[in-house]
Amino acid sequence: MSKILIRGAKVLGGEPQDVLIDGETIAEVGTGLSAEGATVVEADGQVLLPGLVDLHTHLREPGREDSETVLTGTRAAASGGYTSVFAMANTHPVADTAGVVEQVWRLGKESGYCDVQPIGAVTVGLEGKKLAELGAMHDSAAGVTVFSDDGKCVDDAVIMRRALEYVKAFGGVVAQHAQEPRLTEGAQMNEGIVSAELGLGGWPAVAEESIIARDVLLAEHVGSRVHICHLSTAGSVEIVRWAKSRGIDVTAEVTPHHLLLTDELVRSYNPVYKVNPPLRTEKDVLALREALADGTIDIVATDHAPHPHEDKDCEWAAAAMGMVGLETALSVVQQTMVETGLLDWAGVADRMSFAPARIGRATGHGRPVSAGEPANLTLVDPAYRGVVDPADFASRSRNTPYEGRELPGRVTHTFLRGRATVVDGKLA
Template identity: 75%
Template sequence: MTEPTRFLLSGASLYGERTADILVADGRIAEVGTGLDASGASVVDADGLVALPGLVDVHTHLREPGREDAETVETGTRAAALGGYTAVHAMANSNPVADTAGVVEQVQTLGRRAGWAEVRPVGAVTVGLAGEQLAELGAMADSAAAVRMFSDDGICVHDPVLMRRALEYVKAFDGVVAQHAQEPRLTAGAQMNEGIVSAVLGLPGWPAVAEESIIARDVLLAAHVGSRLHVCHVSTAGSVEIIRWAKARGIDVTAEVTPHHLWLTDELARTYNPVYKVNPPLRTDDDVQALRAALADGTIDVVGTDHAPHPSEHKECEWAQAAMGMTGLETALSVVQHTMVESGLMTWRDVARTMSEVPARIGRVADQGRPIAAGEPAHLTLVDPAARWTVDPAVQATKGRNSPFAGRELPGRVVATFYAGHPTVLDGALNTPHPAAESAGAR
């Protein structure tokens, strides 16, 4: 059986701005216009749906290799497709760590075999994430995976000399260091945001300054060596101020915020339910409002999910014993619609910018995050902004059951995802992986 390769997305609202048909043929957008000829094409009724370029996540934990009980490339990219993503950056904290050309090529191959989305491996900055010695960044950059983003995410590159060298070194191949900003000594044993709630709950506090001091240091280092810095999951109002200051000085820094930090606060820790335990921790409502404003005004460039699935036993325990992290791929777009679009802070055009275009540029993903225009690769997401649905982790594609939005009603539903011209998601459900996946598997 050969799968269709021509699709007419009829009556879609491009970026929520104007209505047009989109003709997809052989992996590319053949034509955009009104009253396009549907002959020979499968028609997807996109009336009332917003068309966006396929979403690109700069921050995903796919857990494979090593923690296949938590997630695999297969399950993680299924979740990505359902969330409207056509590309994800797979963080390096797997086991073995993605700190060699071999591991990053393996992750990339797993992604190709799965065929649900493009998997862009992130290389570790230091060997084994140990923060002592640079990993072979050049080898990973030159490998088939062509790594451009490097991160020890989960752990901060806290040694200032090592951070400086990493920033300098990646200039050789247009790389970027994505920093997990967390001063380790100030956060030893930390369990949640340090403030009014932690004082009452008796949980060791995680001060905002532990994040802000590292960001301040890193933007100064990036300026000094003339390199590119990306700040992962910014979580405090103070961090926003520092990044705003750095950008005003012309420093080449980009920043990311997670969907959960745009909505949830440390008040949720009062439940002691570890589903709300995450790194960096949920902060206060003042921080949430500052992060929303920063994403709207461009101080924060992108939304990254920090999708971090965990097996249930790592969450069904005491708070202090629980793992940090939340799933996010299948809820990100809805949460952004709720927090940013429905609040009037952003348009769908801004959503395209912060969830597709700029993420692709930061990760140097050449044919993602492109305009919806004739001749461009057909990475597309159709979302029904009027839909409402209730989050049930048990029916999600990710193996992780640790969604902090479980039981909440969210707006917006991904109806279809086209990855390189192929619908990985249709009618809001998984369809089939990209047909090229099989050939990748045969390699």
């Protein structure tokens, strides 16, 4: 592999520096580095970050290749600046055995656009009745460390306790989709003023908060790790903050759409805004931003949920829940967190690379931009402004809530172990 010199980039938003990549690693970081024998990337005014890591991606393969494949999903990830993604288990068949997780893992290796780490199901078939083969998935070639029934809540407290006890043996983590099913039967959107006015079934905040409260207590009792998926309410923030103050080993994520969008958008009845958990209120959005800034919420995760056109272009009640997010996540975080002064670029690197890599144990990712480290890097132009056009997406699906919206920032280059997967904003 040839040498690459990234010249004049603001490493983590700091002073401009040169970064020399030699093969798969960063050879040198400094000023005035020699460009002899190297391909030069002029990065004046751009910010260099460690490659982004997404702890919550739906790649749909096997079984729903009409929505996304591992190849198209990892192309979308690279376009968004990601070098590693964790693929959720709600595929067809469910990723609840060593055989299925190894299939996803191998497809990721074949794609070449970013590393794919499968997430194993907590229960067989996501049915919440019997623990899946957690140990076998961990011992497989895929080396699964994160387990989740995402899309469904592990609502049985005994099953959840057993899962926490099991993964403790090898340092794994259970990622919970916090949704009390009895409290959300027939729910279509956030429960509140807007749902009452629209006549849509309400999704109360307590359905999320009650599960989080139970699970942090279970994690404390067992002495195990629990991760809260797509936290969405101000009340959930307070519970996680309380749990951390007690020393409970809990981490939490927020999605970009919950940092920006509110339930007021549902007044359009456009199913592109239908998501699980639902868009909440402005009060919730502000609480989530503050919690991400102060570290109560550890990471940003996309919950990239692709759906084919026919599953979204229908009446609200029949539409599938979910939004694509890999290609817009960094831009939304720049708008909601950087441009509001809540985070600097070093904070973005922590919430979108260092911390998710640490939680998921993504080897070689979320590492400092320094000599000797793997050259997994993302170069972003923060001065760019552009209108989102889903026709430009690398993802197979187009269900974005940002179509026609102007967002800041653009990923110009992504490097996976020194190989450019994105060059000048286009897939290599």
